[in-house]
Amino acid sequence: xxxxxxxxxxxxxxxxxxxxxxxxxxxxxxxxxxxxxxxxxxxxxxxxxxxxxxxxxxxxxxxxxxxxxxxxxxxxxxxxxxxxxxxxxxxxxxxxxxxxxxxxxxx
Amino acid sequence: xxxxxxxxxxxxxxxxxxxxxxxxxxxxxxxxxxxxxxxxxxxxxxxxxxxxxxxxxxxxxxxxxxxxxxxxxxxxxxxxxxxxxxxxxxxxxxxxxxxxxxxxxxxxxxxxxxxxx
Numbered sequence: 001x002x003x004x005x006x007x008x009x010x011x012x013x014x015x016x017x018x019x020x021x022x023x024x025x026x027x028x029x030x031x032x033x034x035x036x037x038x039x040x041x042x043x044x045x046x047x048x049x050x051x052x053x054x055x056x057x058x059x060x061x062x063x064x065x066x067x068x069x070x071x072x073x074x075x076x077x078x079x080x081x082x083x084x085x086x087x088x089x090x091x092x093x094x095x096x097x098x099x100x101x102x103x104x105x106x107x
Numbered sequence: 108x109x110x111x112x113x114x115x116x117x118x119x120x121x122x123x124x125x126x127x128x129x130x131x132x133x134x135x136x137x138x139x140x141x142x143x144x145x146x147x148x149x150x151x152x153x154x155x156x157x158x159x160x161x162x163x164x165x166x167x168x169x170x171x172x173x174x175x176x177x178x179x180x181x182x183x184x185x186x187x188x189x190x191x192x193x194x195x196x197x198x199x200x201x202x203x204x205x206x207x208x209x210x211x212x213x214x215x216x217x218x219x220x221x222x223x224x
Contacts, residue, residue: 001169032208034210034211041216041217042216043111043201043213043214043215043216043217044201044211044214046211046212049210087151087152089152089210089211091205091208091209091210094165094209095154095167095168095169096154096209096211097154098151098152098153098154099151100150100151101151101152
């Protein structure tokens with residue numbers, strides 16, 4: 001299985017801060033990576049697919065980059081509604097595997 | 108807008124079979140794969156497997172010996188059975204759709220299942 005190592009596991013930030021989350025794959029996955037946002041008790045929501053394609057309706061402050069084994073999710077200016085857990089998914093290879101998640105908390 | 112909702116017992120005894128159903132609304136089940144994913148407390152997400160509209164299945168090798176998935180297109184539902192459960196199977200179980208490969212686009216809210224006597 002491809003291991004997805006996500007860091008940090010948690011972070012504290014203030015409204016307006018720039019936040020960066022990283023996922024590293026144990027082997028190359030081209031750009032077959034998605035980013036999700038999850039709030040307590042809610043279904044996960046897709047933000048980005050193909051490593052850098054922002055889905056319709058997702059604010060432009062979210063962006064993704066990377067290819068191969070290293071990927072980044074950036075929130076350019078953190079908003080109150082962005083406090084949540086974020087995780088990555090590799091869908092290049094069976095079985096699909098997930099990063100461990102990053103909890104973004106209010107400082 | 109496709110919506111998924113998990114249902115089933117919240118408590119299962121060790122060695123018994125965990126059974127969950129996912130109800131799909133707002134769209135057709137055809138042309139998509141329907142997956143189960145779980146998250147044990149304090150741990151990451153694990154893909155369990157999928158069932159297709161036609162009934163084809165693909166399971167995670169780590170759980171394959173204990174998993175059975177099925178689909179009931181007349182009810183717009185699909186199901187998970189996980190046998191011989193232990194405390195390690197305690198988790199939030201999610202159902203999810205993938206219309207393209209294994210990129211999950213719609214998820215349920217999750218159902219907590221505890222394994223305990």
